[in-house]
Amino acid sequence: MSTARHGTEFTVRDAVFDFFRQTGLTTLFGNPGSTELRMFQDWPEDFTYVLGLQESVAVAAAAGHSLGTGRASVVSLHSAGGVGHSLGAVFNAYRDRVPLLVIAGQQSRAMLPTRPFLSADEPALFPRPYVKWSRQPERAEDVPAAFAEAYHVAMTPPRGPVFISVPEDDWDRPAHPVEPREVHAGFVGDPRALRELADALNSARNPTIIVGAGVDDDGASPAVIGLAERTGAAVWISPLSSRSGFPEDHRLFRGFLPPVRDQLARALEPYDVIVSIGAPIFTYHVHTEGPYLPEGARLFHLDCDPAQTAWAPVGTSVLTTIRAGVTALLELVDKADRPAPPPRPRLAAPPVTDPIEPALVVETLRGLMPDDAVLVEEVPSHRDVLHDRLPITRPGGFLTTGSGALGWGLPVAVGRALAGTGERVVCVVGDGSSMYSIQALWTAARHGAPVTFIVLNNQAYEAVKALGRRIDIPDVPGTDLHGIDFVSIAAGLGCPGRRVDRAADLAEALSHAFGQDGPFILDVSVAAGTSSAYSSPNDSGTR
Missing domain, CATH: 3.40.50.970 (Thiamin diphosphate (ThDP)-binding fold, Pyr/PP domains)
Structure with missing residues (x-):
């Protein structure tokens, strides 16, 4: 843990950057403005600042960095206007469960009662509902602890962006250092629910697995491949999935489900047991009428997000992180002797024409x-x-x-x-x-x-x-x-x-x-x- 610099008082800035350093968050993305200047004073030599020329670019680049490193990334935005510019990207990060620490500048606390130029009136409300957590701390000395809490929330499944508004004069105020806390991300669903799912798979005539972005996000692809091979289940990828999660050249892979209600139900007609893993399968883009699923089909939905399981219109949901839940399920499922589906035909070579196809x-x-x-x-x-x-x-x-x-x-x-x-x-x-x-x-x-x-x-x-x-x-x-x-x-x-x-x-x-x-x-x-x-x-x- 660092001490005060050059005999000066330990500040909010010292505490926050020490916290970033201890959690490996030494690359910051951003688009700077006047209300962030005090944050940048004495910029540490071991930190990298990646400039995006527009705020949504900075947020999305931070998201790509997070997806590559597997941990949260930090992005700094400029007060209300900059946050407003960024919100399309914040929306994507929230839907795609990307852990981001979004920092917004704010005018000095003494100025806020007069609604100063560039200030945000209710900063914690601005990015909602597309952040997991948001706050402007009541006191400057509470800012470092807010960062520690925000990081913990961002990294806890379902992961996602969090938001902190920091008045610009807070950075120079005295503060105490904060210790990072471990985030243990795995939890296993109710054993009785997993047993019910295993029994359904063991007795199924023709099961299928629908893979969503949560599989890749949780590093659960090997476990899901094992489950598919053990049960002989055909595998589909959920509508408009942001990740893959299953090798698309595998003999059990069947394709991609459409974001259209009647088309999706038709694609699932051959199956009597449907297991959706880390996937909101009822993601539609255009409206059609009809049932959500084929008549008589049983749906089981595994995911770590209680909100997502709550709005699924049909099926039995099991609240679990994906890798832990599928690993536990593998121990309960019998080895099935089902014939592999016919191989997917390779499409004919496209014509070599101008304009280019x-x-x-x-x-x-x-x-x-x-x-x-x-x-x-x-x-x-x-x-x-x-x-x-x-x-x-x-x-x-x-x-x-x-x-x-x-x-x-x-x-x-x-x-x-x-x-x-x-x-x-x-x-x-x-x-x-x-x-x-x-x-x-x-x-x-x-x-x-x-x-x-x-x-x-x-x-x-x-x-x-x-x-x-x-x-x-x-x-x-x-x-x-x-x-x-x-x-x-x-x-x-x-x-x-x-x-x-x-x-x-x-x-x-x-x-x-x-x-x-x-x-x-x-x-x-x-x-x-x-x-x-x-x-x-x-x-x-x-x-």
Whole structure:
């Protein structure tokens, strides 16, 4: 534990930075303002500050860093306006259960009664309900203890962002140091409930497992693979999952469930026992009528979040952390002798045409992407094509947003690349999505982040157009995006790049991009009107 600096009094700043140091939080992301200046005084040499040129970029980059390191990350924002700018990314972090310590500046306490310029009137309420915990401590000397509590809350399952507002004059006030507390994250569900689930699996005619983001988040993929192989259950990934969690080249893997109620129920018709693991399976994007599940099917839902289990409209919920619960369940389940489902057919090779088909980009990417690469996706128009043609085969190999607020992909990729784990990050992003957070290219360039950005450029918000077509609105205004020069924008932000207009140039361009040490962007012109956004009302329910 540190002592006072140079004989001066131990301050809030000393206590907070000592706490960060002891918990390994020595990389801070942020976008600074006047109400944070006192926090930055005497900036410690062993800390790194990663600047995002907009607040949502800073939050998403911190989230990518957290997803790479497996621990919380810290992000500093500017008072009310900066917090407001960031809230789309805070919403994504909350839905995706990313532990972040979000710090917001605030004007000096003596000024607050006069509602000063840049101040937040009710700072603890501003980011709610999309943080687990929020506070502006009543006294300056309470700030270090608030950080310790916030960290504990952020790291306790279900993990997620927390928020602290700190008046700018608090940082120089005297304070006492705080000790970090261990967060032991595993707990096992009710043994009677797990026994009931095991009995259902042991007697099932045809069971299935639905894997959600919680599996990858808790490092439970090996246990879930073991459960699938022991029971012979077919495995699906939940609708719009932000992670993978099961190897998509496994013989038991069947595909991705759609976020459409009737399609999802149809996809599950063959199964009599359904086990949802770390997955909110009733995540719908468009409304249809019909039952939630096939008639007669039994659903069991394993998750660590009591709120999520409470709003599940049907089924039996078991409150448990995923790895601990599935490991315990494995001891209760009999080895089943069920025939493996037929192998999923490999899709035919896409045509080599100009304009370039998105499927050709994905197939070429599959053949050239480094084996240990981490794929970050934010391409709503072509996510189905990407999943169908580029299987994720290892834990931690896939990241996207499970909540849908755009602007997540680019900065998450940058933060993930800065986590220091050595893999190259490949970010496949739409032209529309990328413009929500294009400033992240500057951060990538400044830090030499090993990211290949691939913009699938159809000059439109094509996913919105496709959903419009689905509900008989063929001409949606405000969905055309002509004339954006991504290579020039990237160059202005310090990131080299290249435009690809011809299919014949695609493989060479990708190889060149993967051969760079730092960031590189490919602006790939793809055919318009090719989105498969949840197909049509008569679709079979798989993608």
